[in-house]
Amino acid sequence: MTNSIKWGMIGAGDVTEVKSGPAFKKVPHSDLVAVMRRDAVKVQDYARRHGIRKWYTDAKQLIDDEEVNAVYIATPPDTHLQYCMMALQAGKAVYVEKPVTLNVEEAMRLANYVQKVGGCLSVAHYRREQPYFKKIVQIIDDGLIGEPLVISLQLLKKSLTEEMLQDPKIAWRLDPAKSGGGLFHDLAPHQLDIIYRLFGPIQKSEGLALNLGKRYPADDVVTGRILFENDVLFNGLWAFNVTEEVDRCEIFGSKGKLTLSFFTPHTIELMNGEGVQVFHFEALKHVQQPMIEAVVGYLRGERGNPCSIDDALEVATIMQNFTNK
Incomplete structure (x- = not known):
């Protein structure tokens, strides 16, 4: 890969406005040179506002652009496999949003294709590179809660x-044909990837999923448990039909406990024999910037892949085992 990573972005929805898009221009040795969206008016406006020189309404034209040597895929999951394979076939590196594909079968096809063509593909499980979650890894690795249990x-x-159900920005996430399985599939990959990063490999996983509200096609309650090979036990509950909002994860160890959150990651509470410590973190302006910097480093040969297709396949397998779909 060349020293300068010239990105083309397929998909220019709301998720890219602040979370990811601007970061491609802020990371050293990286630039966002082209963007694609089917709507010509919207993609031209996006390119103008973000200082992107070229825009397309056809994904193949963007992929075939000789200046583009890496492709960021920020479309709904139902098109991820197609666009990933197109970009890899063209010799372009790929950074693809989560969930990596619609299902395990597609993830396996993609993993086999990456191996076949010898391409570079990273998955946007971007919390891995954020200071908040790196601190959690450090606390556990340093033994501050003893052996995780x-x-x-x-x-x-x-x-x-x-009103939310009618909002196109939300509606596609509730359609399993586009998203793979509703709000669980939209949000849980962030959490399960970190859990897998901390405690994998996995011995077994199982769960139960229900559509209790029957207001849209996807399940709105999911429970799941994982037994890791190191005998750490995980229990999770996702419910999108209740009156109280909770975002909490507790990691219990032989000598202490960590309390954290995934979608409001501002504090970590560590409780052990030394007492209680609280670690504070500032919100990131562009939440994907640390991950994009890591991916650029990988493509420049400076480090390993921050999140491979094999890692994403593990997460997809957990989700399938939880939902039995």
Whole structure:
């Protein structure tokens, strides 16, 4: 890979406005030179506002652009496999949003294709590179809670309003044909990837998923448990139809406990024999910037892959085992 990473972005929705898009221009040795969206008016406006020189309404034209040597895929999951394979076939590196594909079958196809063509592909499980979650890794690696034993996770959210259900920005996430399985598939990959990063490999995983509200096609309650090969036990609950909102994860060890959150990551509470410590973190302006910097480093040969297709396949397998779909 060349020393300068010239990105082309497929998909220019809200998720890219602040979380990811601007970071491609702020990371050293990286630039966002082209963007694609089917709507010509919207993609031209996006390119103008973000200082991107070229825009396209056809993904193949962006991939075939000789200046582009890496492709960021920020579309719904139902197109990830197609665009990843197109970009890899063209010899371009790939950074693809999560969930990596619609299902395990597609993830396996992609993993086999990456191996076949020898391409570079990283998955946007971007919390791995954020200071907040790196601190959690450090605390556990330093033995500050002793041997990890049990993890308890709850993500509870209020029911979506009728207005939200009609919002196109939300509606596609509730359609399993586009998203793979609703709000669980949209949010849980962030959490399960970190849990896998901390405690994998996995001995077994199983769960139960229900559509209790029956207001949209996807399940709105999921429970799951994982037994890791090191005998750490994980229990998780996701419910998107309740009256109280909770975003809490507790990691219990032989000498202490960590309390953290995944979607409001401002504090970590460590409790052990030394007492209680609270670590504070500032919110990141562009939440994907640390991950994009790591991916650029990988593509420049300066480090390993920050999140491989094999890692993403593990997360996809956990999700399938939880939902039995």
